[in-house]
Amino acid sequence: MSEIKKHDTPMMEELKKGPFPSFVDDIEQYGEKHKKQACFDLLGQLELSYKHKETHWKHGGIVGVFGYGGGVIGRYSDQQDKFPAIWAFHTIRVNQPASKFYHTSALRKLCEMWDHRGSGMTNFHGSTGDIILLGTVTEQLEPVFFDLTHQLKMDLGGSGSNLRTPACCVGKARCEWSCIDTQELCYDLTMTYQDELHRPAFPYKFKFKISGCPNDCVASIARADFSIIGTWIDDIRIDQEAVKAYVGGELKPNAGAHAGRDWGKFDIQKEVIDLCPTQCMYWDGEKLHINNKECNRCMHCINVMPEALRPGTDTGATILMGAKAPILEGAQLSTVIVPFIRLEPPYDELKEIIENVWMFWMEEGKNRERLGELMQRVGLANFVETVKLKHVPQMIKEPRSNPYVFWKEEEVEGGWKRDIKEYRERHPA
Amino acid sequence: MENRITDIGPPYYAQFFPPVIKKNYGKWKSHEIIEPGVLKYTSETGDVVYVVRVGTPRLATTDYIREVCEIADKYCDGYVRWTTRNNIEFHVTDEETLRALKEDLKSRKHPGGSYKFPIGGTGAGVTNIVHTQGWVHCHTPAIDASGIVKAVMDDLIDYFESMTLPAQVRIALACCLNMCGAVHCSDIAILGIHRKPPLIEDDRLEYVCEIPLVLASCPTGAIKPATVEIDGKKKKTVRVQESRCMFCGNCYTMCPAMPIADGEGDGVAILVGGKISNRVSAPKFSKLVIPYIPNEPPRWETTVKWVRKILETYAKHARKYERVGEWAERIGWERFFELCEIPFSSKTMDDYRLAYDTYRTSMHFRFTSHVDIK
Numbered sequence: 001m002s003e004i005k006k007h008d009t010p011m012m013e014e015l016k017k018g019p020f021p022s023f024v025d026d027i028e029q030y031g032e033k034h035k036k037q038a039c040f041d042l043l044g045q046l047e048l049s050y051k052h053k054e055t056h057w058k059h060g061g062i063v064g065v066f067g068y069g070g071g072v073i074g075r076y077s078d079q080q081d082k083f084p085a086i087w088a089f090h091t092i093r094v095n096q097p098a099s100k101f102y103h104t105s106a107l108r109k110l111c112e113m114w115d116h117r118g119s120g121m122t123n124f125h126g127s128t129g130d131i132i133l134l135g136t137v138t139e140q141l142e143p144v145f146f147d148l149t150h151q152l153k154m155d156l157g158g159s160g161s162n163l164r165t166p167a168c169c170v171g172k173a174r175c176e177w178s179c180i181d182t183q184e185l186c187y188d189l190t191m192t193y194q195d196e197l198h199r200p201a202f203p204y205k206f207k208f209k210i211s212g213c214p215n216d217c218v219a220s221i222a223r224a225d226f227s228i229i230g231t232w233i234d235d236i237r238i239d240q241e242a243v244k245a246y247v248g249g250e251l252k253p254n255a256g257a258h259a260g261r262d263w264g265k266f267d268i269q270k271e272v273i274d275l276c277p278t279q280c281m282y283w284d285g286e287k288l289h290i291n292n293k294e295c296n297r298c299m300h301c302i303n304v305m306p307e308a309l310r311p312g313t314d315t316g317a318t319i320l321m322g323a324k325a326p327i328l329e330g331a332q333l334s335t336v337i338v339p340f341i342r343l344e345p346p347y348d349e350l351k352e353i354i355e356n357v358w359m360f361w362m363e364e365g366k367n368r369e370r371l372g373e374l375m376q377r378v379g380l381a382n383f384v385e386t387v388k389l390k391h392v393p394q395m396i397k398e399p400r401s402n403p404y405v406f407w408k409e410e411e412v413e414g415g416w417k418r419d420i421k422e423y424r425e426r427h428p429a
Numbered sequence: 430m431e432n433r434i435t436d437i438g439p440p441y442y443a444q445f446f447p448p449v450i451k452k453n454y455g456k457w458k459s460h461e462i463i464e465p466g467v468l469k470y471t472s473e474t475g476d477v478v479y480v481v482r483v484g485t486p487r488l489a490t491t492d493y494i495r496e497v498c499e500i501a502d503k504y505c506d507g508y509v510r511w512t513t514r515n516n517i518e519f520h521v522t523d524e525e526t527l528r529a530l531k532e533d534l535k536s537r538k539h540p541g542g543s544y545k546f547p548i549g550g551t552g553a554g555v556t557n558i559v560h561t562q563g564w565v566h567c568h569t570p571a572i573d574a575s576g577i578v579k580a581v582m583d584d585l586i587d588y589f590e591s592m593t594l595p596a597q598v599r600i601a602l603a604c605c606l607n608m609c610g611a612v613h614c615s616d617i618a619i620l621g622i623h624r625k626p627p628l629i630e631d632d633r634l635e636y637v638c639e640i641p642l643v644l645a646s647c648p649t650g651a652i653k654p655a656t657v658e659i660d661g662k663k664k665k666t667v668r669v670q671e672s673r674c675m676f677c678g679n680c681y682t683m684c685p686a687m688p689i690a691d692g693e694g695d696g697v698a699i700l701v702g703g704k705i706s707n708r709v710s711a712p713k714f715s716k717l718v719i720p721y722i723p724n725e726p727p728r729w730e731t732t733v734k735w736v737r738k739i740l741e742t743y744a745k746h747a748r749k750y751e752r753v754g755e756w757a758e759r760i761g762w763e764r765f766f767e768l769c770e771i772p773f774s775s776k777t778m779d780d781y782r783l784a785y786d787t788y789r790t791s792m793h794f795r796f797t798s799h800v801d802i803k
Contacts, residue, residue, distance in 0.1 A: 011727035015576055016541025018583030023486040023575050025539035030490035036441050039490075049564035049573065050726035053692035057568040067435050076564060091566060095439035103445050104498035104507040111498075120491045124511055127559060127610040134566060143662070149434035165439075168511065172455035173446060174470055174478070181455070183442045194436035214707035218513050222614040222705050254750075256462040257552030261594035263749050275709055275750060298707045300750070307459045310613035327610035327679050328648050330782065333614070367642070375488055382727035396497070 072158030178212025179230030322372030702754030
């Protein structure tokens with residue numbers, strides 16, 4: 001193996017200082033140990049970017065593996081003479097297991113493969129959820145894919161105008177609030193729609209995210225075109241003895257989340273009752289009362305008193321749609337489309353909704369138009385009708401204030417075909 | 430195409446569950462944060478599991494992952510998980526192992542002195558910064574990601590390792606306004622922005638760009654088709670009406686012949702007040718309060734200073750459970766600017782489409798230092 005060339009990187013050196021884990025130190029240690037020129041060339045190019053305050057990656061790059069239309073992000077340096085080991089530096093997205101539990105036997109195999117076939121650098125994880133293998137050359141893409149599928153039993157994630165890799169919160173694996181089986185649903189949707197994930201057939205990207213409760217720990221409402229958020233329709237379960245233990249100071253509010261500062265003695269009136277957004281709670285000094293009919297299930301009281309309050313047991317999910325980042329028409333959060341749906345395998349009712357939405361968007365969506373933008377363009381009411389769902393007040397925050405209402409001809413008595421002569425018989429000009 | 434395996438999807442999640450997780454799946458009863466970075470979950474079966482959460486730089490080598498494996502093998506029967514904010518969580522079932530695990534994690538440092546696995550990120554503190562590729566891998570960034578995140582987290586490590594804030598504070602970074610990740614819905618967000626219109630490479634554009642896509646990529650309709658003559662040959666290209674361009678860079682995403690990056694022009698904008706959870710108030714978008722801070726590699730001192738200033742002003746004034754956005758809305762944004770000592774700028778006033786909804790159509794405001802009283 002030829003000698004490793006290190007670049008002069010004084011600004012990278014600065015990023016070794018300070019207490020938070022230094023990616024520079026990690027990359028440099030790795031590069032030295034494994035004699036990886038790519039590590040030093042990456043730090044060298046990053047140093048140059050720090051000097052110029054501009055990126056040194058060329059625009060775009062279309063690479064991949066046979067049979068798939070996505071999963072690999074091609075990238076080429078614009079300083080190939082200076083940093084030849086990263087002249088091509090493609091990223092491979094690997095579909096993570098739902099909620100990102102691993103066993104080291106699998107991780108070690110992945111590391112060995114990546115040492116051998118790539119830069120040794122990764123992101124754990126990409127924002128959508130994938131394991132990111134950061135940096136390899138085009139010739140290694142097929143061998144990486146072969147090793148992933150044959151030896152590691154792993155597949156690529158999504159990129160491009162397709163279904164991206166679904167992700168979920170930790171769910172029932174380790175949370176007492178999860179109203180749905182987030183991992184099972186995430187896995188089922190990922191497997192059901194493998195074709196849509198690997199072979200781009202959509203107007204633009206489409207993301208699923210699944211959270212077990214309205215705390216939304218996977219940020220589904222902000223980061224998925226199709227957001228599935230667990231909820232319940234019966235009463236919050238109350239353990240009155242535990243409520244008293246909070247009031248008496250034996251239990252720490254919010255499970256101790258504020259323990260680093262003296263906020264005074266727990267005050268159930270101030271910290272729970274008065275902060276309830278619907279004002280549907282009442283503490284009589286002995287018992288906690290919740291008017292569940294008025295509760296909007298925001299999770300606050302449950303978050304504050306996890307030993308005393310739990311979500312109901314008649315559970316399902318709310319489906320919201322249309323979240324996206326600003327480009328093109330402005331950022332959107334997902335909006336309520338199905339207030340409540342029960343979710344049990346094989347999730348047929350849910351899949352029918354998904355497929356109706358896709359059918360409409362694939363037909364009507366413009367090039368690079370996210371679902372949320374299509375919903376804006378055709379109007380929420382039209383969208384809901386087209387995907388065969390029912391209009392309900394839960395879909396809106398408030399009724400429209402302008403009177404610019406569309407009626408269909410068949411909704412109006414007598415229709416729209418009128419005769420001016422007939423009108424003039426009643427109203428001479 | 431021989432021997433090709435496709436469409437197998439991810440590994441089945443449950444094979445990676447630690448035994449205590451598998452056994453108590455769906456049976457968890459409650460949890461407790463016993464100290465910063467350490468959670469205890471209790472099951473209806475009586476089982477308990479302790480979770481130690483540690484910060485990571487997200488960008489990591491296989492050796493770093495191997496070190497995680499070594500720790501997981503030693504204390505956790507080889508099981509480990511990552512969170513939705515790129516922290517790592519180790520699971521143990523007894524206090525003795527918990528103590529040993531914590532000691533071990535605290536002892537591991539890089540040669541430069543940084544901790545490899547700082548314990549924290551729970552409760553009402555600052556947890557890991559969700560961030561993007563920056564100059565490490567992307568072609569459209571206006572700022573770096575990993576470097577700024579390191580600089581900000583070095584400065585805020587005490588808040589990562591403690592729970593002293595009114596509520597959890599989510600910081601996110603995106604290196605351009607594609608906003609990959611969570612910038613549009615975070616308590617404090619660091620966003621890369623440009624301030625110069627794109628360059629136009631007339632001699633190359635028609636060969637590398639689909640002009641209709643370029644025209645359609647502009648949110649303000651600033652791009653028009655054009656024809657130019659170069660060396661006696663007519664070439665199709667585009668023109669940007671500069672007064673209508675707000676430098677989003679989306680045309681460059683579509684067209685490699687319209688580069689926009691500029692060392693002097695580019696920099697950081699700060700947004701605040703977003704949230705995702707439904708707790709008490711509805712999810713909120715973050716709002717732009719500082720329109721521009723120059724790029725200052727390698728340590729971005731001004732950005733770091735403003736993030737701390739906003740965080741500490743919030744910590745001082747907000748009520749228990751109140752997120753940054755809830756606090757700012759309660760006291761009024763005029764008071765937010767005054768308390769944080771952020772100069773108010775015309776740039777923070779919306780002028781895109783539904784901007785009217787963000788104007789003050791009431792008499793309800795506080796007098797602050799911004800108003801000239803003569």
